[in-house]
Amino acid sequence: MAVKTIKTPAVIIGGGVAGLAAAIDLSRRGLSSLVVERGPRLGGRVADFCCKATDSCVRCGACRLADLVRRVAARPEIAIYTSAKPVAAEADGDGWRLTLEPQRNNGPAPVVELAGGPLPRRSQVQAGAVILAVGATPFDPSAKSRFGYRRVPGVVSALELEGALEHSLAELAGGRDPRRVAFIQCVGSRDESLGHLYCSRVCCGFALRMARVIQARRPGTEITFFHMDVQTYGRAWAGELAEMREQMNFVRAMPGEVTAGPGGPQVVYAAGGRSQTAEFDLVVLSQGMRPPVGAAALSQLFACTRTSDGFLGSDAEPVASGAAGVFIAGSARGPMSIVESIEHGAVAAAAAAGHLQPLVREAAHA
Numbered sequence: 593m594a595v596k597t598i599k600t601p602a603v604i605i606g607g608g609v610a611g612l613a614a615a616i617d618l619s620r621r622g623l624s625s626l627v628v629e630r631g632p633r634l635g636g637r638v639a640d641f642c643c644k645a646t647d648s649c650v651r652c653g654a655c656r657l658a659d660l661v662r663r664v665a666a667r668p669e670i671a672i673y674t675s676a677k678p679v680a681a682e683a684d685g686d687g688w689r690l691t692l693e694p695q696r697n698n699g700p701a702p703v704v705e706l707a708g709g710p711l712p713r714r715s716q717v718q719a720g721a722v723i724l725a726v727g728a729t730p731f732d733p734s735a736k737s738r739f740g741y742r743r744v745p746g747v748v749s750a751l752e753l754e755g756a757l758e759h760s761l762a763e764l765a766g767g768r769d770p771r772r773v774a775f776i777q778c779v780g781s782r783d784e785s786l787g788h789l790y791c792s793r794v795c796c797g798f799a800l801r802m803a804r805v806i807q808a809r810r811p812g813t814e815i816t817f818f819h820m821d822v823q824t825y826g827r828a829w830a831g832e833l834a835e836m837r838e839q840m841n842f843v844r845a846m847p848g849e850v851t852a853g854p855g856g857p858q859v860v861y862a863a864g865g866r867s868q869t870a871e872f873d874l875v876v877l878s879q880g881m882r883p884p885v886g887a888a889a890l891s892q893l894f895a896c897t898r899t900s901d902g903f904l905g906s907d908a909e910p911v912a913s914g915a916a917g918v919f920i921a922g923s924a925r926g927p928m929s930i931v932e933s934i935e936h937g938a939v940a941a942a943a944a945a946g947h948l949q950p951l952v953r954e955a956a957h958a
């Protein structure tokens with residue numbers, strides 16, 4: 593069967609919030625694009641996040657996804673293929689020629705059926721610009737074995753807590769009613785032993801918002817927050833943080849280990865110059881972000897550079913990749929919040945549009 597070739601001004605790899613924001617911005621500038629998403633649905637990581645409003649909105653940004661999907665659906669110049677990824681790429685004249693391969697997916701169904709759907713067969717794409725919006729990878733807490741992840745019952749990752757927030761927390765706590773909950777921050781970030789010196793920027797806010805939801809839904813739950821310092825990257829948090837400090841126990845210490853105790857996981861930490869042990873029903877490990885899983889392969893495929901932390905792109909410029917016509921958008925470039933990723937997607941689109949302008953002009957005069 594002949595390989596189909598799709599011609600488009602821009603191809604966007606990754607259908608998370610950054611990729612969708614880039615597609616919308618290109619369309620506002622009169623440029624069509626093709627979004628290629630590896631998974632079965634759009635939205636990336638944000639599609640798994642629930643609303644964390646308590647008595648009021650806590651500005652987690654999760655509902656921005658529904659707005660982006662609605663805007664993408666209303667723009668016929670944005671084409672989408674899900675269950676597809678690039679397996680080959682070569683610079684071709686003024687643009688790039690990509691080979692896309694269909695992916696098998698048993699994951700959750702699409703939130704909204706958009707034009708395109710799953711890629712039916714191996715295809716080629718001829719594009720003037722490429723935007724890599726492949727996201728970051730959550731740190732796997734089992735790489736820090738001293739915290740007892742997958743060894744000590746009642747020790748879970750922040751993403752697992754997020755998944756259970758709307759359901760039952762008792763299941764996470766090994767059947768116990770979780771009345772004593774601890775968060776351990778900076779798991780996998782700001783960690784010299786791993787060579788991950790950067791702050792992941794989102795995990796303090798993520799944990800604090802979940803702690804608020806737990807306290808609002810289960811009054812009387814004792815929350816302990818083990819931290820080096822609290823990074824919330826937003827002045828809007830100052831008032832809320834002061835309020836939380838009255839309702840939760842903030843302990844400035846990085847625990848040494850988590851062990852199995854008679855009544856639940858026990859956290860061992862140093863405070864006041866001596867070793868202390870505290871028992872909880874649930875211990876939540878706030879994992880940070882790592883470079884995208886396929887960063888090495890993608891940087892080879894598109895001849896692009898990586899930042900000093902291993903993400904895609906360069907330390908010196910926000911969206912440049914080192915390769916002509918290839919741009920980086922969203923958390924593939926480094927840890928970013930949802931709102932920052934959306935804004936970064938638009939910046940990448942503006943750069944791609946600038947690159948495409950002479951090509952569009954030439955085509956119009958041909």
Ligand SMILES: Cc1cc2nc3c(=O)[nH]c(=O)nc-3n(C[C@H](O)[C@H](O)[C@H](O)COP(=O)(O)OP(=O)(O)OC[C@H]3O[C@@H](n4cnc5c(N)ncnc54)[C@H](O)[C@@H]3O)c2cc1C
Pocket residue numbers: 605606607608609610611628629630631634635636637638652653676677678725726727728729730731750751794795797798879880881886921922923924928929930931933
């Ligand atoms: C533990 C954790 C907690 C967080 N908490 C918060 C929070 O409370 N508030 C907040 O604002 N942000 C939070 N974030 C950050 C938030 O998830 C990101 O800002 C957001 O997901 C970034 O969007 P993105 O589009 O860059 O990447 P993603 O959401 O990761 O989307 C990338 C997309 O690209 C696709 N893809 C990857 N590789 C390929 C490929 N080769 N081909 C095709 N498609 C591909 C993926 O399937 C995915 O759909 C958190 C992140 C983590 C890890």
Ligand code: SF4
Pocket residue numbers: 642643644645648649650651652653654655656
């Ligand atoms: S920003 Fe977050 S907390 Fe606020 S309404 Fe949207 S999803 Fe809910």
Ligand code: SF4
Pocket residue numbers: 777778779781782790791792793794795796797821822823878880
């Ligand atoms: S956001 Fe908070 S938990 Fe995450 S790495 Fe930075 S300081 Fe640590």
